[in-house]
């Protein structure tokens with residue numbers, strides 16, 4: 421009997437796939453950083469039973485209509501705004517994501533961005549590397565402290581809770597806004613629920629970690645930045661599209677807010693000519709929230725385990741509900 425066919429849209433080292441090769445016929449796009457061209461992807465899915473996708477692949481009606489045998493799309497991300505779930509349902513395709521395994525690593529990066537933006541880390545690092553350091557001075561690269569400050573978390577989910585846990589260790593006051601109030605988290609994390617406007621107005625640090633949906637699209641717009649303190653540090657580790665980037669650039673340029681730490685952008689990838697890259701008070705990273713070897717390994721295995729489960733007639737481990 422022939423093995424179920426899996427197509428992987430990015431190069432993954434064979435060692436990660438060894439355990440699955442007896443059960444599955446695995447093909448993949450052989451480039452790590454270059455996206456698979458649409459024509460190639462459409463040809464490859466024509467006889468595939470399973471698709472291992474990454475967050476920059478668009479999984480929509482157009483693609484699914486080219487994939488008559490497809491049973492499962494395993495997205496190597498917890499976010500799934502690249503997947504049309506209604507189209508998956510219509511084609512009887514199970515969509516899966518990678519929740520939990522990346523929460524701590526992504527919370528680490530959120531915290532790192534908070535501190536980097538507060539303490540002007542990249543600016544100071546660039547200065548040394550550009551051979552500009554002459555002598556010690558009392559206030560050069562003086563940033564702002566985080567201890568004793570108020571942190572506002574927008575999206576108190578798995579990763580949001582991870583941020584709150586870390587913030588407690590830094591003696592921050594924690595407030596949050598979420599689609600629904602989470603009383604259990606309030607007790608566990610000593611966090612206070614506030615509405616969105618109050619969070620914007622009263623937080624010294626604002627971290628967003630909501631999914632990108634119709635509701636959260638550009639929720640950080642000009643009005644939102646105007647409400648923030650002029651000393652506020654804004655961090656986005658969710659999706660670029662939850663922010664109106666033009667408004668953010670304006671807020672950073674005019675001192676409406678102090679600084680920003682950004683792992684995600686409206687259209688990715690961005691280049692050196694992007695307006696945010698040119699701003700000293702913006703720390704910009706190439707969407708690496710979950711990028712530790714340990715976590716990426718877990719994400720790959722979870723995708724493959726989901727695929728193996730579905731193609732062998734079992735329930736997916738982490739279906740997107």
Ligand SMILES: NC(=O)c1ccc[n+]([C@@H]2O[C@H](COP(=O)([O-])OP(=O)(O)OC[C@H]3O[C@@H](n4cnc5c(N)ncnc54)[C@H](O)[C@@H]3O)[C@@H](O)[C@H]2O)c1
Nearest residue numbers: 499526575576577578579598599629630631657658709710
């Ligand atoms: N930068 C990265 O590399 C990276 C890594 C992992 C996740 N992410 C992003 O972070 C998101 C969150 O991941 P998670 O595992 O914590 O998800 P989660 O579902 O556990 O948490 C999301 C929280 O946002 C809340 N929420 C949804 N809509 C909201 C709204 N309109 N207003 C306020 N709150 C709202 C939900 O109620 C939930 O509590 C993902 O969807 C993904 O887009 C980014």
Ligand SMILES: O=C(O)[C@H](O)CO
Nearest residue numbers: 496497498499522710
């Ligand atoms: O949604 C996700 O999981 C990230 O963006 C990549 O880890």
